Amino acid sequence: MAVEATTGGRLESARSARVKEAFVGYGFVLVPMGVFLVFFIFPILYAVYISFHDWGVLGKVSTVGLDNYSLLLEDDLFWRAIKNTLYYTAGVVPVQVALGLFMAVIVNNAIRFRTFFRAAFYFPSLASSAAITAIAIYILNADGLVNAVTGSNQPWLGDSDTALESIMGLNAWTTSGTIMLFYLAALQAIPTDVYEAAAIDGAGAWRTFWKITFPLLKPGHFFVLVLSIIGSLKVFDQAFIVSGGSGGPNYSTLTAVVYLYQTAIQDVDFGYAAAMGVALFALIFTATLIQRLLFGKAEIS
Amino acid sequence: MAILEEAAPPVEIPARTPVERLRRILVYLLLFGVAFLFFIPFFWSVSTSLKTLTESVQGFDLLPDNPSLKAYREALTSFNFARYTANSAFLAVTITFANLVLASLGGYAFARLRFPGREALFMLVLATLMIPDQLRLVPVFQMLTNWGLVATYQGYILIKLILAENLFLMRQYFLTIPKDFEEAAKLDGAGYFKTYRKVMLPLAGPALAAVTILTFQGIWNEFFWPLIILQDESKYTLPVGISNFVGIYNTQWPELMAASVIAIVPVALIFLVFQRYFIAGIAAAGVKG
Numbered sequence: 284m285a286v287e288a289t290t291g292g293r294l295e296s297a298r299s300a301r302v303k304e305a306f307v308g309y310g311f312v313l314v315p316m317g318v319f320l321v322f323f324i325f326p327i328l329y330a331v332y333i334s335f336h337d338w339g340v341l342g343k344v345s346t347v348g349l350d351n352y353s354l355l356l357e358d359d360l361f362w363r364a365i366k367n368t369l370y371y372t373a374g375v376v377p378v379q380v381a382l383g384l385f386m387a388v389i390v391n392n393a394i395r396f397r398t399f400f401r402a403a404f405y406f407p408s409l410a411s412s413a414a415i416t417a418i419a420i421y422i423l424n425a426d427g428l429v430n431a432v433t434g435s436n437q438p439w440l441g442d443s444d445t446a447l448e449s450i451m452g453l454n455a456w457t458t459s460g461t462i463m464l465f466y467l468a469a470l471q472a473i474p475t476d477v478y479e480a481a482a483i484d485g486a487g488a489w490r491t492f493w494k495i496t497f498p499l500l501k502p503g504h505f506f507v508l509v510l511s512i513i514g515s516l517k518v519f520d521q522a523f524i525v526s527g528g529s530g531g532p533n534y535s536t537l538t539a540v541v542y543l544y545q546t547a548i549q550d551v552d553f554g555y556a557a558a559m560g561v562a563l564f565a566l567i568f569t570a571t572l573i574q575r576l577l578f579g580k581a582e583i584s
Numbered sequence: 585m586a587i588l589e590e591a592a593p594p595v596e597i598p599a600r601t602p603v604e605r606l607r608r609i610l611v612y613l614l615l616f617g618v619a620f621l622f623f624i625p626f627f628w629s630v631s632t633s634l635k636t637l638t639e640s641v642q643g644f645d646l647l648p649d650n651p652s653l654k655a656y657r658e659a660l661t662s663f664n665f666a667r668y669t670a671n672s673a674f675l676a677v678t679i680t681f682a683n684l685v686l687a688s689l690g691g692y693a694f695a696r697l698r699f700p701g702r703e704a705l706f707m708l709v710l711a712t713l714m715i716p717d718q719l720r721l722v723p724v725f726q727m728l729t730n731w732g733l734v735a736t737y738q739g740y741i742l743i744k745l746i747l748a749e750n751l752f753l754m755r756q757y758f759l760t761i762p763k764d765f766e767e768a769a770k771l772d773g774a775g776y777f778k779t780y781r782k783v784m785l786p787l788a789g790p791a792l793a794a795v796t797i798l799t800f801q802g803i804w805n806e807f808f809w810p811l812i813i814l815q816d817e818s819k820y821t822l823p824v825g826i827s828n829f830v831g832i833y834n835t836q837w838p839e840l841m842a843a844s845v846i847a848i849v850p851v852a853l854i855f856l857v858f859q860r861y862f863i864a865g866i867a868a869a870g871v872k873g
Binding site: 413415520527553556 | 618622623625626628629632641644686689690692693694697698699700705708709711712714715716717719721722725726729742743745746748751777780804807808811812823827829830831834837840844845847848851852855
């Protein structure tokens with residue numbers, strides 16, 4: 284750079300330094316911004332555009348206006364998928380959050396092997412969902428370990444009465460570790476002197492938890508709840524793998540995203556799938572927006 | 585934040601009455617019980633992967649009679665899991681590397697360089713975090729089809745080249761580094777790239793570690809996009825290969841468990857070694873929905 288600039292040229296060189304800084308700045312963010320624009324921002328518009336058309340593998344067939352959306356409203360399978368997804372969410376969220384909170388409170392205590400327990404509880408959250416589902420299929424099959432221990436012969440994942448519930452149990456368990464982590468962070472943000480005060484007042488552990496810890500975790504509760512709800516609305520991997528992509532038996536594991544996948548990739552009905560994507564987006568975006576508005580800045584970090 | 589490792593010093597409960605001691609014992613029993621329940625499926629899958637098919641369906645011995653690696657050999661060769669493992673490793677390493685470079689460069693620019701529209705562009709980065717994959721499925725798939733990128737590694741790498749949460753994480757980290765170091769480099773006449781390379785990167789170790797671990801783990805485990813884009817058996821990743829195997833040979837338990845163990849072990853090892861970076865990264869990525 285022009286370190287030897289004379290007094291007269293200083294203004295000029297300051298300006299050119301600013302221009303240079305700006306160019307370097309744009310250069311450094313060029314590729315990321317390109318990827319985000321092409322694969323994130325533009326697809327929103329493109330999805331809406333496609334959803335107004337009859338659109339196949341070779342592209343646009345005809346313009347159909349809002350037909351795809353009105354078709355969606357009359358599609359029994361779509362409603363079945365939404366029903367399954369909401370049922371799944373209603374079942375998984377409370378269990379997952381309660382389990383995560385319980386584990387967080389336990390491992391936040393002065394216990395031995397604390398690091399071991401934290402790792403043990405967290406580990407299923409970061410193992411491959413496909414591998415975990417494969418293990419579940421093995422353990423839950425009619426001749427599997429679960430039936431051997433409980434003395435039943437229920438084909439848990441092959442019976443439409445228990446398939447979705449089994450996946451719910453599986454996911455509530457395997458994803459509660461992440462919830463535990465967020466609660467743990469929130470618990471450690473609580474100053475210890477409030478507990479000292481409670482101890483002086485002679486409050487027991489149970490009362491201390493409900494009267495002090497639980498209310499003080501309020502920001503954490505909201506954050507974790509919305510995180511859990513959004514994750515549940517997107518459930519796909521386990522339902523897809525368990526049913527071989529069919530959403531069976533008898534549509535019991537047909538979640539919204541599994542149906543979306545079938546429509547887009549198997550039936551190659553892009554227009555209809557795009558309308559479905561927009562509808563799901565509205566659902567998920569509302570939940571995400573609530574999260575952002577409530578916790579705009581990173582509460583956790 | 586090293587939540588998993590050690591944090592606030594344990595607050596010991598002072599008095600030890602017999603009731604309290606009994607309660608402690610019960611709590612530990614409960615804890616070990618839960619930990620045991622968490623481990624048993626993994627343990628069972630490892631055990632089964634070392635058994636023969638006949639033994640795997642016969643009884644419920646916790647340990648195999650004659651442990652053998654036959655199921656691993658079969659899975660890797662006859663069922664092509666060697667290929668899937670190589671694909672997973674290649675994609676995870678490539679994408680992680682791309683993210684390290686692009687997120688640190690971009691993060692540095694957003695944290696330190698002044699250019700018109702910087703804040704608006706950064707809002708755009710945050711906005712991408714809110715766009716769910718379900719909305720992107722059709723348009724992204726259509727674009728990749730148009731460009732002949734379906735069933736290619738390039739198609740998948742392209743859409744994962746830079747993840748917004750990584751760029752965000754790097755920017756936040758660079759913002760916490762005092763400016764003194766750069767001022768010194770500037771006086772020495774270092775340009776922006778040299779400052780980034782020689783001053784900022786060496787100071788960003790923990791953030792780079794978090795990006796590495798989270799990206800590798802995320803890509804290694806991802807099922808949705810590889811299933812959609814890598815529609816060619818020779819391009820399958822481990823999760824897609826496992827899903828496909830379940831659909832075709834659903835009772836070849838030892839091989840299926842061997843494949844599952846192969847899919848889980850690398851992440852487990854990384855987790856054991858780098859526990860605290862996982863937590864730091866996840867806490868920082870907590871802003872992501």
